[in-house]
Amino acid sequence: MKSSTQQAIEITKANESKIGQVDFENLTFGNIFTDHMFVCDFIDGKWQTPKITPYAPLTLDPSARVFHYGQAVFEGMKAYKDDNGDTFLFRPDENFKRINKSAARLAMPEFPENYFFDGLTELLKLDNEWIKPGFGNSLYIRPFVIATQAGVSASEANEYKFMIICSPAQAYYSGDVSVLVAEKFSRSANGGIGYAKAAGNYAAQFYPTNLAKKEGYQQVIWTDADTHEYMEEAGTMNVFFRVNDTLLTAPTSDRILDGITRKSLIDIAKKEGVSVDVRPVKVSEIVAAAKDGSLKEIFGAGTAAVISPVKAFGYQGNHYELEKQENSFASLFKTALMNIQYNKAEDPFNWRHKI
């Protein structure tokens, strides 16, 4: 895409593929990786020759900055295969821009666009067999950058590793989830790094999420840290509320990840003539809507699960169940989005990127 690399990628192929050992019918998310990985080191102030090598462990000094000061950002994207065997990415330019936005917030160097796209393309060609056709099957792609410089002084590193690893994924129907609205814990601060896909944002959520699990909820919907009065997002998903026939979702801010699924759904909904209100969403109005029956749906939106319908939420010790909807927006939009991703429908927004 865009410019092509001047600096050729150095490719070392795996002697043997591991693909024969993989049970593609029973994949758990993010556990198995393909034969190759993409690696590019930032040393002496510049990104060195990018490489594709057999998937292999990393060797790092115990004092590497990533272990001590958390300079680590990542992306999550998917490759989809249609029935003709053609491979597609979905809005990969958005992931590229976002990883560099995340990197900048963590004082990490930006990665060159041609390295990103050429690396991705070469890797997907080499490991193409790992992308299984079939609606819902995909190859989950994880670009990430870590600070590798040795030494424990608390400042940004001058050495980094940009990598891409890939993991085959099946559609996952984890069932409808119950979510707990955060009243005390928070995910991010005003003026903080919530909008960045920074590793440290995720570790912060596990403990409060575990507390929610003990109460029977699978996920937390984070609220603003100041007042806890506004709905923000879930752990790895943005959140939509359907009140009557209007969709509500919080505006992005420096606390909220600018999700690609979220913004794609907003566009799809508008095109379908559904009214979408992007504005601060009060917890109290959602509670009121749940009580008077105007709250029809809640769903999460993110690359991994596409759309996750929410069947109930907890808040201030109360539990609110949502009625199952026929022709839910969740399933309508999920299908519309996946049809674009899997090349089963027109692509009016030009989101598909053929490899």
Added chain:
Amino acid sequence: MKSSTQQAIEITKANESKIGQVDFENLTFGNIFTDHMFVCDFIDGKWQTPKITPYAPLTLDPSARVFHYGQAVFEGMKAYKDDNGDTFLFRPDENFKRINKSAARLAMPEFPENYFFDGLTELLKLDNEWIKPGFGNSLYIRPFVIATQAGVSASEANEYKFMIICSPAQAYYSGDVSVLVAEKFSRSANGGIGYAKAAGNYAAQFYPTNLAKKEGYQQVIWTDADTHEYMEEAGTMNVFFRVNDTLLTAPTSDRILDGITRKSLIDIAKKEGVSVDVRPVKVSEIVAAAKDGSLKEIFGAGTAAVISPVKAFGYQGNHYELEKQENSFASLFKTALMNIQYNKAEDPFNWRHKI
């Protein structure tokens, strides 16, 4: 200290020491590590046999959780040697408690007390030559825990590595610093992880600190994320303000690290008859005190630099210089604290721990 290990530490000594190659007169902070390291793996729900091995690189899967979801906590402590060649730690039980408090907030398993103290003791015996006597010289000790489990699903890991690495340090007089009071960026949220020594908290600070550096300030004093009206702490130090002859410092909270230097200084100051007000400190009152001349000193307090006097601060585009004080609290308390640490004075609080 406390209980002794049942599980003996497996020790593999380095064949040769690197100590001869080290220029102890010209150390930069945190760059050189001693001959050995302490490692203990958490696997199958329990901490395995602790080991001391030659200092060596780690091998981790590229999908190890620490790289993706930032589960990483650490401590910073020092070993001091007196003129008799005896080695001391300073309040190590506080570091032990704090690393487990940090770990709990990040959904990481707590580390056993006897492993911590026995590991530390054995390591300091083996690498004792690296601790140089002389006021200001020390061995900086970095315990840390990272999530090592492979796999990119966004939940807490079930495998971890607890390690201790050590780096010889000299007293560092970086000179008096200028600090910028944060007006837009923040370090941590209410209900967040600011009180934990979590890796991700540090990466978040580098970018705003770099912006401050461009304006001629070396560090940022973070304010509360909600209003930016209250002084909180600096990047790796708690902060004290001397107004007339009273010391002010913010109370600890879920946003602020409960610093060991901070609480030790509070005790020392009280014992010296200096009044200490631990209460929310308004930026506006410090600005007013700077204007009317009642603001005598600002200083940071933390293990690495002990006490860092501040010579000026910036806020809302204004620059406030502090007059140099004779008999400053900063130097008074620094000496008092170091005298205890280096076994040059009584230890009325029982803070010294002999190895």
